[in-house]
Amino acid sequence: MTSGGETIAVSVLFFARARELAGTTGATLALRAPATVGDARAALTETYPALGKYLDSCRLAVDQEFSAMDRPLEDGSELAIIPPVSGG
């Protein structure tokens, strides 16, 4: 397993209203390994307080797949914040 103090870098992508609330299209998040989607979500709430509760209505995708909170993240993973979709 990973040694203490090691960190991973995750690219975060914001879309639609989440993008407006975060005030940016994307960011790099440094997380202490091992990290899950849930850990990333908690870090996002701290870094972007305006996103706050809005994250509750969003789904999260890792490397373009909808993912559960316990999914592990790796260095270089792409994490997308997906507000309720409204295509069509």
Added chain:
Amino acid sequence: MRRVVSSPIDEQAAVRRVAHTGAGAVVTFAGTVRDHNRGRTVVAIEYHAYEEMASREIEQIEAEAVQRWPGIEILILHRIGRLELGEVCVFLVVAAAHRKEGFEALRFAIDTLKQRVPIWKKEIYSDGVAWIEGS
């Protein structure tokens, strides 16, 4: 063929791509930009997408439809960017041996697209804008 496009959808080309002589039914659906929603007057809609994932989800929905209704051919196209009233935002075509599975597969595909393909509309009104969430 790209499933998420930023130029007008070529409906005839889409139909030609799936139609085949084993199909006795070619069913299409076009979603268009409507001039009203939830009591407000809409002047245009901006469609935004997480393009790579949207394409991937659309292709997955096509594969699921083929698995459920073997023998059909299906193509789903979604346009993004700013669309004016009446323009086609989404176009689906299913070619099936018989109309029953054609209609069923088409209904499944558009309903599933609306649940999980990462595309969002921002409605433009005469006096403001709003993100639409859920459908």
